Amino acid sequence: MNNFSIPYKLAIQKKQTIVSKSLLIQMQKQSYSNENTRAFINYKNVNQVTISFYKINHNQTELFRNSFYSKDSLTDVVIKRHKAVATKNYELLNKKDYFQYTTEVVLPQLTTGNYLVYFESDSDTENKKSFAYETINITNLTVLASQKNETEIFQVLDRKTGKPIENVSIQRTNQTIQTDKNGLASYIKEKNQNYYEPILFTTDNDTLLVTKNYMPYYDEYDVKDDETNKGRVEFYLDRAIYRPGQTVYYKGIAFHKKGSTTTIVAKTSFKITVKDVNNNDFKEFEIITNEFGSFSGEFILPKTGLTGNFNIQAEEPDDYEKDAVYNKESDEHPFWDNVDFNFSQINFKVEEYKRPKFEVRFEPITKSYRINQNIHVKGIAKAFSGSNITDAKVTYTITKFTSYFRNFYNNEQKEVIVTSETKTDPSGNFVIEFHAKSVPSATKEQLPIFNYRINATVTDLNGETHSTETIVKVGYHDLILSASIPNQIETKNNNEILLSSTNLNGTFLATKGEIKIYYVRPFLDKFKARIWSKPEIESITDEEFERLFPYENNTKIIADSLIETIVFSKKVDTSTDKKLVLDFISKYKSGEYKVVFSARDAFDNNIESKSNFRLLQSNDKYDQSKLFT
Structure with a gap:
């Protein structure tokens, strides 16, 4: 290959990137005196690193903080004139595969004071060391x-x-x-x-x-910060949407608030402005509040013009000196001269609309369906006057998507399986029928739930249209269980587990099953999370970590490794058993627990519901799950 070609140069650059050395070290900026600490090292193609600690005084610490461009020279002075109080060389496992790795190393214990930490390692340049430095503080x-x-x-x-x-x-x-x-x-x-x-x-x-x-x-919190005397007007309307030409009935209440005290504003004038969709003034008039601080009135909307968002605003009038409460001697108004008036308005819509004459709805789905069955979903269009909407056109779309009872991951996209139409009968009823097919990627063991979303639109003989929607759920099973319990309970309280059994469509379905409570594990005795995540290469054994850092949690709990102990079981029948009163847990020890509610459905599938909770033993002297109580 031509040594001057672009591909050759790019290949050389890529090789340099791959074989280059990199070293990133993280430490805590502040630590206790004589405390075990460690550094987190991210490295590539590096065999070793030496870490040295030099004690420095406050003036030197300040220079490092403030002298950004002279830190290198300051570092040279410190390491030449001072002897390191601690130096340690750490061998790093170099797998020679050009990948980055992380590890942790234990640092020397230090007494109180400020330190310059000096890092030294091999560089990409032959016979030359690379270095870095940082200052830390050891203090109690x-x-x-x-x-x-x-x-x-x-x-x-x-x-x-x-x-x-x-x-x-x-x-x-x-x-x-x-x-x-x-x-x-x-x-x-x-x-x-x-x-x-x-x-x-x-x-x-x-x-x-x-x-x-x-x-x-x-x-x-200082109450004085909230001592501003603020006023505003709250508006109320008889409706939120009006037709052009209709009368708007409004009411307002004026008040001001100082600190935690709210007072109405009586016998005070306000300028009221009604603005149209273009924010132009449609009406403008003044009102005077009564002795209760309220006012009311009405105005007629224009019959023509743009429809959309209108609003009513209240603001200071042009001539409030005419108010009965105005003090002519002191030339002062008790409200307008002493209150910070907040912007006050209310919005309403002006739309051309017709009052709906009928509604359309689906009947509740109470039946349990299984895959590969024909499904019949009933709907009705009914006039608000009570009459039937007959011979109306019904267009509908059925969309299928799959969810999983046991939380299996699936990439299946939503699929429109039917687009068709029908008509309402003389009673206003209509029926939508379809065949529930399975999905090849879903197996019975996964307990998939096939969801069929039905969107129906009914148009009567006058052209009025209304829509509705429902979802039909079909599967290889027909039972969903639930055992609800708070995340944390205490033995001294009245506790209970709420039991529920329904079909896939949420309708109650009585079943006979069993409820079991398991003791999972005690509360963790570690109150500190790991400072950093676990490194890829563990140079500190679990036993050594436990000895050096006894308050840090170094263990990732794997559910499969937990040995659960059953502490309670009972047969239940949801036709009569709606809850399980936990009046038997007074002697249970504190810890993590799990409740499992299981039953067989009509198709002999084993259905389970699992809930985890924390139990606190009231007789414990302290909360074992917390550092402070």
Whole structure:
């Protein structure tokens, strides 16, 4: 191949991409002192990495934060002038298949302070190392921040125990304050405050340096924030849709709200404007509220013109000085001069429409159907006056789609199987008939449900048209069970399981079956999720992980591996048993449970319903499923 050809150059680029080395390391920015920590490594074509920790002071930490373009030179100074407090080399499994892999490594324990972490590994350039660096903070301090009015409040706590820490020095740019016995300290905010201001928290043996904009704040609710006096008008109409030329009857109530107090606005004038579909003023007039703050009236819509969305708006009148409540001596109106009036309007439609004379509906589907049967679905068209809609044209479409009782995945598309028409008989009834065929890709063991959506449109002799829809469900089975229970129950409460049995179309179908309750497993004793997902290459064994990180959940529960223990069973008949009262669980231990409701249907299929729930033993001293109770 020509060494200067484009395919050759592209091939060389692709090869360089494949054989290139890459290394991405994730660490926690803050950790406890003398705590086991680990790094998550994403790598390709790399055999090893060396991680070194250099202790740095606050000034150096600030330089790393603020000197973006001189970090490399700062790093060189630190590693040349300081001795690493810990260095460890990690061998990485290189499968030499040019794929990326992930792994985890345990890091050395560190005491409180700020550290420069220096990573070094082989590079793509021969006889040259690649490197990267980051700063971390090892501290037992954490800070909560809040603000109230003009005061900013800090509370310093122990990161592990949550206990307030007294006598913590909080050093700002131009001020130093100290926490009290509750770990609290506060100061008055400046007008031009710096949101990027570094704040240093120090004790005799610990420090925490944070930038102000990274601190989570919460504001206490202040009623004064809601003390604005706001007014508005609520409109009410006699209907939502009008025909051209009809009379619109309206009513309005004016009120204003200050804080949590709402008051009506009496004997006050408002300008009312009615706008048409083009937002042009159709009518404009003034009203005066009565002693109850309400007003009402009527107006006639135009008989011609565009139809669509109209609206009624209320706003400040041109001359409110004529109101009886206006104070001439102080030249002040108690409402308009003291209230922030909100935009107030109501929308309504103006449409050319005819009142419907009849309705069409399908009769409820109460019968159970099986696949490969002929299905008859009955409908009726009935006038609102009570008369029958006879000899009306009925056009219908039947669309088939498949769902699965046992949640099997299926890509089957919806299919229109019938498009036809019929007529109503002298009683207004009509019947739609079709044959329910199976789908070759669906097997009986999957318990498929074949859904037939029927859309019917009836047109009477006057041309008036109405539509309706129903779904007929057909399958190899004819029973659906349900055992409903809350996700979590407590033994001291009155608990019950609601039982239900229906055919595929939702009609009650009595059946005899059995209900069983299983104890699945105790609550997990781990309250921390994994910091990162499990790596592809596990360099830390499960036993070592449990010893080093006892509070992290390292186990993915596989349902098939759980050994379930049956703790209760009972025969039930849904013709009489609508619920199962759980008055026998007072001694059950806390944990995860499962209820299974099973029965045989008319075609001898085994039908099951499974529900999982959590049970809390009221006699437990604490909630085993939570860290704090």
